[in-house]
Amino acid sequence: DAFAMTLAAFSRETMQAMAGEGLVVPTLQMILRRNLRGINGDAGYYTGAAHPTVFDAGQLRPERMIGHAASLTPDALPPMVRLAIVSEDFAAGAGLAGRSERLFTTPSAIARVWRGHEGRKRMTVSAAGTQPRGDVPLTFRWVLLRGDPAKVDIATDAFGATAEIAIDWHDAFEMASPGEALTTSRVDIGVFAVSDGEPSAPAILSVSFPTHQARTYRQSVGKAPVLESIDYDAFAR
Secondary structure (H helix, E strand, O other): OHHHHHHHHOOHHHHHHHHHHOOHHHHHHHHHHHOOOOOOOHHHHOOHHHOOOOOOHHHOOHHHHHHHHHHOOHHHOOOOOOOEEEEEOOOOOEOOOOEOOEEEEOOOEEEEEOOOOOOEEEEEEEOOOOOOOOOOOOEEEEEEEEOOHHHEEEEEOOOOOEEEEEEEOOOOEEEEEOOEEEEEOEEEEEEEEEOOOOOOOOEEEEEEOOOOEEEEEEOOOOOOOEEEEEEEOOOOO
């Protein structure tokens, strides 16, 4: 219902521009996330609070979504972020069963499952395929939305178009959620395109960690964690 009312609020010119460039859904996603309850500006938009794993209807503010849509002009529409893998440690076969760690790869979402025994994985990801709207060059923001900042390193080039990402193994951890604390076993990184208009909806890189096993790694300063043991949960299997 919130999306339907928001679509009805766009001006004819803005709707035509979105439809012609394939930006209807990315723009709706941006408006939904920027207007969630508790998200009142850019500072909140670039945090995990604006991009939860599951959306709660109680977080929606349709009246703000409608007002935001009505105010958008064609030249203020955000682009759609397009990601591509340059290189990665996630393998086509890993773990006891030799299954792929590459769950799926699309321009807007990349998902990996950590099956291998390494304590650290590396990826190089590019957003250079994102098409700017107009003459203003794009810059990019790579934001850790979910995960331990001490275990995730994101190094970008000057404009943020390409990032080298290093992620250490994560045990399940608690995260704040409206009304309750949730336990998760996933790291999420959001990639936003920014120009002189609205910031884009995020493309999201997700890494999921298996919950049917308990791992112990030996930590060394400046080095990747080294695996010491894995306990498998036979009942869960």
